[in-house]
Amino acid sequence: xxxxxxxxxxxxxxxxxxxxxxxxxxxxxxxxxxxxxxxxxxxxxxxxxxxxxxxxxxxxxxxxxxxxxxxxxxxxxxxxxxxxxxxxxxxxxxxxxxxxxxxxxxxxxxxxxxxxxxxxxxxxxxxxxxxxxxxxxxxxxxxxxxxxxxxxxxxxxxxxxxxxxxxxxxxx
Amino acid sequence: xxxxxxxxxxxxxxxxxxxxxxxxxxxxxxxxxxxxxxxxxxxxxxxxxxxxxxxxxxxxxxxxxxxxxxxxxxxxxxxxxxxxxxxxxxxxxxxxxxxxxxxxxxxxxxxxxxxxxxxxxxxxxxxxxxxxxxxxxxxxxxxxxxxxxxxxxxxxxxxxxxxxxxxxxxxxxxxxxxxxxxxxxxxxxxxxxxxxxxxxxxxxxxxxxxxxxxxxxxxxxxxxxxxxxxxxxxxxxxxxxxxxxxxxxxxxxxxxxxxxxxxxxxxxxxxxxxxxxxxxxxxxxxxxxxxxxxxxxxxxxxxxxxxxxxxxxxxx
Numbered sequence: 001x002x003x004x005x006x007x008x009x010x011x012x013x014x015x016x017x018x019x020x021x022x023x024x025x026x027x028x029x030x031x032x033x034x035x036x037x038x039x040x041x042x043x044x045x046x047x048x049x050x051x052x053x054x055x056x057x058x059x060x061x062x063x064x065x066x067x068x069x070x071x072x073x074x075x076x077x078x079x080x081x082x083x084x085x086x087x088x089x090x091x092x093x094x095x096x097x098x099x100x101x102x103x104x105x106x107x108x109x110x111x112x113x114x115x116x117x118x119x120x121x122x123x124x125x126x127x128x129x130x131x132x133x134x135x136x137x138x139x140x141x142x143x144x145x146x147x148x149x150x151x152x153x154x155x156x157x158x159x160x161x162x163x164x165x166x167x168x169x170x171x172x
Numbered sequence: 173x174x175x176x177x178x179x180x181x182x183x184x185x186x187x188x189x190x191x192x193x194x195x196x197x198x199x200x201x202x203x204x205x206x207x208x209x210x211x212x213x214x215x216x217x218x219x220x221x222x223x224x225x226x227x228x229x230x231x232x233x234x235x236x237x238x239x240x241x242x243x244x245x246x247x248x249x250x251x252x253x254x255x256x257x258x259x260x261x262x263x264x265x266x267x268x269x270x271x272x273x274x275x276x277x278x279x280x281x282x283x284x285x286x287x288x289x290x291x292x293x294x295x296x297x298x299x300x301x302x303x304x305x306x307x308x309x310x311x312x313x314x315x316x317x318x319x320x321x322x323x324x325x326x327x328x329x330x331x332x333x334x335x336x337x338x339x340x341x342x343x344x345x346x347x348x349x350x351x352x353x354x355x356x357x358x359x360x361x362x363x364x365x366x367x368x369x370x371x372x373x374x375x376x377x378x379x380x381x382x383x384x385x386x387x388x389x390x391x392x393x394x395x396x397x398x399x400x401x402x403x404x405x406x407x408x409x410x411x412x413x414x415x416x417x418x419x420x421x422x423x424x425x426x427x428x429x430x431x432x433x434x435x436x437x438x439x440x441x442x443x444x445x446x447x448x449x450x451x452x453x454x455x456x457x458x459x460x461x462x463x464x465x466x467x468x469x470x471x472x473x474x475x476x477x478x479x480x481x482x483x484x485x486x487x488x
Contacts, residue, residue, distance in 0.1 A: 052254035055374070079252070082176075084184030087253040116253055123291060127256040 006171070011164040018160025022153045024103045029149060031102050032142035034065050035112060039135040042115070047128035053087055053116060054079040071098035088116040108141055177271050178203075181300060183249045186242070189226040200302050205243055207296035210236040240296060247295055250275055260390065262292050264366070272303040272371020272378035303371050305379050309336065310343035314352050316462055316478045316486050317344065317434075322355035324348055324408050326427065326459060329436040330445055331466035336473040337436045338368045338412055340466060342379055344434055345369065345410050349382020358432075360385045361406035363396030369412055394422040401429050410434040417450045427459060441465060441476075442483055458482070 041063060045051045051059065054076055061073035071094045078090050092113050099109045111134045118134065121127040178194035179187045181203075193200060193213050202214040210232045211222045223233035250269055251258050261267050267275040276299035282291045317327050327344070331337035351357030364370050364387050370377035372389040381387065386404045388396045393411050400406055409431045414420065415438075427433055439445045442463055446455055454460065458481040467476040478486045 046254075046256055050257045050259075052252040052257045054252055054254075082180045084180070084182060084187055084249070086183065086249075119254060119256070121256060123259050124256040 003172070007168050010167050010171070011161070014160045014164030014167065015157070018156045018163075021156045021160070025145070025149055025152055025156070028103045028105075029142065029145045031104055032108065032138060032145055034068065035104075035108070036135060036138050036142060038064050038068060038112070039131060039138060043128050043131045043135065046131065047124055050124055053091070053119060067098055067102075071095060091116045105141075108138065111138060177273075178302075180271075181246075181250060181269065181273070183245055186246070189222065189224060192226045192228055193220075193222060197302075198304075201304075202302065203298075203300040205238050205246065205298040205300070207240050207243055208237050211238055240294075243296055243298060246298065247277075259291070261367075262295075263289055265292065266366065268367035268371055268373065270373045270378065272305075272367075272373070274301045274303065274366075274368065275299070276301065303379065304339070305342070306336075306339050307343060307346070307380065310340055310347055313340075313464055313475060313478060314344075314347055314354055316464075317348075318352075318354035319461075324355065324358065324432040324434070325461035326433045327435075327462040327464060328414075328445075328460040329434075329464045329466065330439045330442065331436065332440045332468070333438060335466045335468050337438075337466060340464070341410065341412060341434065341436050342369050342381060345385060345408075346380055346382040348408055348434070349384040357382075357384050358407040359405065360408045360410060361400040361404045362387045362410045363391055363393050363400060364389050365391060365393055365396065365412065369410070394418045397422045397426045401426055401431060406431055408432045408434060412436050413438065414451075420450050420454055423454075424459065433460070435460075440467065442479055455483075462486070 038060060041060060042056055045056045045059060057072045057076040057079070061069050061076060063069075064072060075090055075094050078085065078094075079087055095113045095115075099112065102109070115131075115134070118130050119127065121130055175194040175197050178197050178200060179190055182190050193203065193215070196215050199216040200213060201217070204212045204214075213220050213222060213228065220228040220230070221232045221236070222228055223236040227233075248255065250267060255262070258267050262277060265277050267277065269275060277292060277295050278297035279292045279295035281289055282293055284290045317325055319325055329337050329341055331340075345360050345362060348355070348358055349360045360382060362369050362381060362385060364372065367389055369379070370381045370385075370387040370389065371379045372387055375389065377385075377387050386400065386406070388400055391399070393414075397409060397411065400409065409426050410433075411419070411423070412435070414423070414435050423433055423435065437445060437451065439448070442465065445451045445463075461481045463479040463483070465476040465479070467474055480486055
């Protein structure tokens with residue numbers, strides 16, 4: 001009876017671990033979609049609204065999902081203090097914190113973190129185009145992640161189940 | 173003006189250098205930053221150089237030259253790290269920043285095919301002109317700007333650069349808008365092509381232009397005047413710096429719509445204005461009922477005279 005309970009625990013644990021990995025992949029796709037939405041909004045606000053970066057942060061603090069909105073608000077508040085601190089640094093610091101626990105790959109995070117570094121172009125259309133390039137990369141990553149998701153989910157589930165079975169056999 | 177307002181113009185790393193200049197915020201007129209030479213300030217019509225520690229001195233200090241990257245950092249800071257948002261203004265060679273202060277820019281021009289300025293690059297010369305609101309400067313002339321029924325007369329302010337033309341215009345707008353003992357408050361619309369009158373920042377007028385004033389910021393005068401007449405139904409329309417025949421045509425149309433006009437033009441006397449081709453007909457047709465001429469004497473801005481539509485002096 002105890003052995004049976006142990007086997008069930010191991011299998012459940014392994015499948016649970018697999019499930020969490022699958023959910024992580026799912027979240028990655030969701031976050032990539034949200035990042036694309038944010039980048040599109042930034043592009044629009046630059047190109048049509050001609051808003052400055054602090055204004056864009058304020059708009060995004062109302063428009064974007066959690067946790068992004070909190071950090072956009074923080075950036076806006078910090079720039080409003082008029083302490084003279086470099087906006088690029090404030091942005092990078094806040095975005096690094098924001099993306100710490102988000103299941104995105106380093107390159108994907110860097111697109112958002114390093115965004116102000118690409119904002120030195122003194123012409124809104126060109127500026128918008130340069131953001132468009134970053135967005136294209138995100139779109140490609142997102143499509144790839146969406147395409148791979150079903151296959152990856154199956155694989156992770158199988159691996160986790162097999163791991164559970166393997167551990168059970170080892171322990172018996 | 174507050175000390176902080178001067179310091180806010182600079183990034184954190186440079187603020188200690190500008191503390192002394194900021195202490196004289198009320199008298200500070202200009203901050204000039206040029207590449208490879210020391211920074212200078214104009215305080216109460218006197219030029220001072222500023223060294224790296226922020227000391228102000230008569231002679232250019234050694235080792236205090238502005239580096240290109242310092243100027244770029246200041247520009248980035250002034251543009252809130254969003255230069256693209258100020259592209260149109262940069263193209264015209266200036267920026268308006270919070271507080272209504274103007275930053276003149278110079279560098280290398282990028283031209284388009286038809287010799288139009290497309291952009292400025294290598295911006296290496298900045299001239300920060302501090303906005304000083306001077307409420308009440310127009311009080312002595314208001315009597316001449318209203319007729320006996322309390323309506324505003326079409327008025328043209330004539331002044332050489334730097335004699336307080338825009339300051340006077342702003343105060344006249346404020347007075348007309350709020351109402352004076354000579355006439356009740358009226359709806360005033362302002363076409364602020366270069367953001368000098370209202371000093372709008374993020375769409376909000378930084379200078380007091382009165383409670384019944386609507387501001388159209390950054391719009392060319394010709395388009396702006398017609399737009400405001402159609403949209404805001406102003407009783408008085410104010411514009412700064414008439415400069416060509418198109419502006420005059422738009423003024424005539426506005427006048428034909430029943431609006432009273434307050435405008436400014438560069439010049440030192442009525443005679444000089446008459447000699448300008450685009451202004452001659454305006455004067456002959458007596459579009460304006462009052463001419464207010466400003467001048468500079470002994471470093472001070474003064475009213476040289478007020479003239480009626482025929483050019484007869486009303487005030488000496």
